[in-house]
Amino acid sequence: MSDPMAEIRASFFIECEELLESLQDGLQMMDDGDTDSETINIVFRAVHSIKGGAGAFGLDDLVHFAHRFETAMDEVRAGRFHPDGEAIRLFFTCADILGDLVRAARDEGEVPSDVTDPVLAKLEKLVGVEEEEEEDLDFTPATLSLDLGGLGGDLPDLGGDLPDLSALPATGAEDDDALPLMADSAELTAAAPIGTEPLDIGAPEAVVAKGFTVFFKPEDTLYASGNEPLYLFRALRDLGDISVVAHCGDLPALDTLDPDTGHxxxxxxxxxxxxELAVREVFEFVDGLCQLDITPLKETGAPIAEAPAVTAAAEAPAPLPPLDFAADLPSDLSSAPTAELPPLTPAPTAPATPELAPAPLPETPMAAELQPMPEAAAAVPQPAPKAAAKAEEKPVVKPVAKSEDEPGKPAASSAPAKATGTPTQPRATVRVDLERIDRLVNLVGELVINQAMLSQSVTEAGLPPNSPVSTGLEEFLQLTRDIQESVMMIRAQPIKSLFQRMGRIVRESSASVGKEVRLHTDGENTEVDKTVIERLADPLTHMIRNAVDHGLESPEKRLEAGKSREGHVTLTAQHRSGRIVIEVSDDGAGINRERVKAKAIENGLIPADAQLSDSDIDNLLFLPGFSTAAEISNLSGRGVGMDVVKSSIQALGGRISITSQEGKGTTFSISLPLTLAVLDGMVVRVDDETLVVPLNAILETLTLTDNDLKALGPETHVVQIRGGFVPLLDLGAELGYRQPLDSYVGGIVLLIGQEDGNRAALVVDAIEDQRQVVIKGLEGSYGRVPGIAAATILGDGQIALILDPTDLVGQASGRTRTRQPQPALVG
Amino acid sequence: MALRDQLRVMVVDDMSTSRGLITNALDSYGIRNVTSAADGPSALQKLAVSPVHLVISDYNMPGMDGLQLLHALRSNGPTRGVGFLLITGRADREIIDMGKRLGMNNFLKKPFDPARLRAAIEAIVGKL
Structure with a gap:
């Protein structure tokens, strides 16, 4: 059995990531000007929860930092500190460091205190909190007596062998009439009357109000959060004599009554x-869950209860709108009101503890109080005949004296058990080991291959296309595709986590170059394959840094150009025709094409007289080692250029493009496949072997003529394509399938575009097909095979290798340089 | 039969980590009849069909905090007598006082080890 603590610890770190995400979300909302208390609460709670969990695992560094951060957020929450932009930026930094600390704790690393301490010092200086001494709180535990332990009649006696339990006196809230909060707070506030003397100029005999009229209309959420009007009335009764008018006008006819809604x-x-405050305090806990109007009585003891009651009732709001949350209640929950009842009657114990004999205790006060319930429930339809639905108001007046028996529970209290008011109801999720999903992905891959083989057999068997087998197979094909897509979706996750990391990159890089930058994100719920997300982090980071460093101007220059001081970087993701498109754009100065061209000429990348279109010039940025920044900043000038970004994107089967408008900004657009599990490929034949070339690597295909070919030596040829020379690579010879051909005239060539901007002409014997293939990794069985990316199984059951053109060409050119004529033999 | 074999407990916490930790600790004392809920409303829901002797609840939860849950429990006939142990991240005088008034049976400040949790529970229900 695995160690449960280790499992909990692992799940803690996963949960932390979720909390960090909502922390970032909350801060972003605050940064956007949201001052809602629930937003601040989300931020506070995230930090608080991380601290709580960290404490349990003894992660002291994390606890220490989280505690300080939490204290600061508590100041904000309490309204003692109103954060401005600077403060929120500091909170973002704290959130980033908190994330670092979480990951350090997880990976048993460390975040040096010279990172954390200055931030904490800043935080304390800014928010101005002092570490409060935790006071020693005296609290005498309230022992649970048997009286309190038995939950109605349905829980068994805790056992005769525990006499001490029942013998102990209860010290908590004990008698059934006590609502300690209500009673106490009423007493507490009685000494400080507020606003109890309304003046009525027109009535000289006006006297101090001796009471209030309270109109009370619960929302459905009131019941859902477990509140019960009866107890509120009882608490009111503690203030003095009350009389209650129930408005039943909204009660629908029985056959249309939805028991989940209040009427x-x-x-x-x-x-x-x-x-009045004392009355308000009765409703303290249902604040926001009901409509509440409290008006002082005008005259001493005037029996005016009915008048406002009737008007209030006559103006009663329209029938409640249909409750949409009922729809997402599981069916067993929608029957909650009835489910609520059985345990109250002396029912048998739930099957969870079969060994415990049901011990109904009908004589307990609890059970006695519950008795009226069924009656009340049964009585509900009676005052609601069909006529009542037609707004015919018949207020049921029932004065309630202090000593009178409790009225039955109103039907409306049989409420849905789900609180719709809860702001952030997390979606139900299941955590699954990635390995299991990958196994499923693999199996579906097999299914696709098998299906393709079956299709081929059917075609070969010569069955007519309208035969039942063929049509059945067509449906099978559709289903297979659907399954494949669904399985791929499991691996997909919102790109949000990646976008949030970019927020940090923007904050850090803008701070280091002294620019003011705001990051906007859109489409962060776009789902992308997990592996793609992971491998996008580096290129995207680089692009964001580039945008901040090179794309955006300094605040002064922006002002000069009539722009806002603050630069904007926008990061978007969307699905577009079966691919994911991610765009990074800035509203900076755009690409200075003259400078780019000059630089390219200076570096010898293009001839001095080259005629280039704007887009050609823009694409020069993707050439290796290209950098135009006049002074190398410590951000982008790290020797990592856009060429590396491009190759990372291409390695994911993606493409990158650039558009720029002078003075307006630059946009980089990345297009990625939805999954790494399938690939669009060109199926080619070389000698007797079938190979797959990734489609995104192929620029064009052509047939060689004598004019195109130039020999540079006995085994080295180049192909002339539109004025440029491209090295020729004989795939058959390269992979060791056959000897190099004597002549390549008439040969079929795939022009491969390489990530470094170089090209190569790949000679194949024939092009067979273009199709989607399922990628089967080879590395598990064979290790890394040079020039080969993976394998696939074709419809006829044949195994075909998928080429890695970049690697292949790199191998070949490396060999040419080092003069190693022996071709590598690859199986 | 020992108390721990009969005691039914519900753990309410929005963090699954905390629910896991508490459930794990309870398990180590031999308390096996444990249910859990991620928020107040679902706790009330579950308690309506399957009552318990003791609710162990976190204070700081979204939507409905631990004291609001306590209030709901105390103002609802079938659950008003249930034992209530509040777990708080900060030992705040206000929270504790409010808890007292609402009839909280005991409280425990985070972080806690299994021994302290056990002591806090035993202070409510007696020797396990």
Whole structure:
């Protein structure tokens, strides 16, 4: 059995990533001007939860930092500190460091204190909190007596062998009438009356109000969060005599009654000396969950309860809108109101503890109180005849004296059990080991291959296309595709996590070059294959840095150009015709084409007299070692250029392009396949072997003529294509399938575009097909095979190798340089 | 039969890590009848069909905090007598006082080790 603590620890770090994500989200919302308390709470809670979990695992560094951060956020939450842009930027930094600390804890690394301490110092200086001494809180635990332990009649006695339990006195909230909060707070505030003396100029005999009229209409969420109007009324009764008018006008006919919605409202007249605050406090916990109007009574003891009640009822709002949340309740929950009932009656114990004999305790006060319930429930339809639905108001007045028996539970309290008011209800998810998914992906790959083989057999068997087998196979094909897509979707995840990391890159890089930059993101819920996301991080980081460093101007220059001080970098993701398109754009100065061209000429990348279109010039940026920044900053000038970005994108089967408008900005656009599990390939034949060349590497195909070929030696040829020379590579000879041909005239050539901008002409014997193939890795069995990316199984069951053209050409040119004539033999 | 064999406990915490930690600790004391909920409303839902003796709840949760849950439990007949152990990240006087008024049985400050959790539970229900 695996160590449960290790598992919990592992899940803690996963949970931390989720919390860090919502932390970033919350800060972003705050940065966008959202001052909603729930937003601040999200931020606070994320930090708080990370701290809590970290404490349990003794991750002291993390706890220490999180605690300080939490304290600062608590100041914000309490309204004692109002963060400005600078403060929020600091919070972002804290969030970044918190993330570093989480990952350091996970990987048993360390974040040096010279990173954390200055930030903490800044935080404390800015927010101005002092580390408060944690006071020693005295609290006497309230022992649970048997009275309290038995939950109605349905839980068994805790056992005769535990006499001490029942013998102990209960010290918590004990008697059934006590709502300690209500009672206490009413007493506490009674001494400080606020606004209890409304002046009525027109009525000289106006006297101090001796009570209030309370109109109370619960929202459905009130019931959902476990509140019960009855107890509120009871608490009101503690303030003085009350009379209650129930408004049943909204009650629909029984056959249309939705038991999950509330239909009742009440007007309660409270005769009390207490201030309005005391009445309000009764409703403290249902604040926001109900419509509440409290008006002081105009005259002492005037029996005006009915008047406002009736008007209130007459103006009762339209029937409740249909509850859409009922739809997403599982069916068992929608029956919650009835499910609520059984345990209250002395029902048998739930099957979870079969060994415990059901011990109904009908004589307990609990059970006695529950008794009226079924009656009440049964009585509900009675005051609601069909006529009542037609707004015919018949208020049911029932004065409630202090000593009177409890009225039955109103039907409306049988509420849906799900709180729709809960702001962030997380979606139900399952965590699955990536390996398991990959196994599934593999199996589906097999399925696709098998299906292709079956199709081929059927075609070869000469069955007519309208035969049942053929049509059945067609459906099978469709299903296979759907399954494949669905399985790929499991591996997909929102690109959001990656985008959030870019937020940090923008903050850090803009700070280091003294620019003011705001990152905008769009389409962050676009789902992309997990591996693609991981491998996109580096190129995207580089592009973002580039945008901040080279793309955007300094604040001064921006102002001069009539732009805002603050530069904008936009990061978007979207699905477009079966691919993912990611764009990084800035609103900077655009590409200075003259400078780019001059630089390219200076570096010998293009001839001085080259005639280049704007787009040609823009694409020069992807050439290796290209850099135009006049002074190399410590950001982008790291020897990593856009050429590396391009090759990383191409390695993912993607393409990158650039558009730029002088003075307006630059946009880099990356287009990626949805998955790394299938590939668009060109199926070619060389000697007797079938090979697959990735389609995205092929620029064009052509047939060689005598004029195209130039020999540079006995075994070295180049192909002349539109004025340029491209080295010729005989694939058959290169892979050791056969000897080099004597003549390549009439040969079929695939023009391969390489990531370094170089090209190569790949000679093949025939082009057979263009199709999507399922990638089967070879590295598990054979290790890394030079020139070969992977393998696939074709429809006829044949195994075909998938070429890695870049690697292949690199191998060949390396060999040419080092004069190694012996071709590598690859099986 | 020992108390721990009969005691039914519900753990309420929005962090699955915390639920796991507490459940794991309870397991180590031999308390096996443990259910859990990720938020107050679903806790109330589950308690309506399957009551427990003791609720161990986190304070800081989205939507409905631990004290609001306690209030809901205490103002609802069938659950008003349930034992309630509040777990808080910060030992805040206000929280504790409010908890007292609402009839909280005990509280425990994070971080805690299994021994302290056990002591906090035993202070409510007696020797396990």
């Amino acid at each position: 009742l409202s009440w007007t309660v007249t409270v005769h009390t000396e207490e201030p």
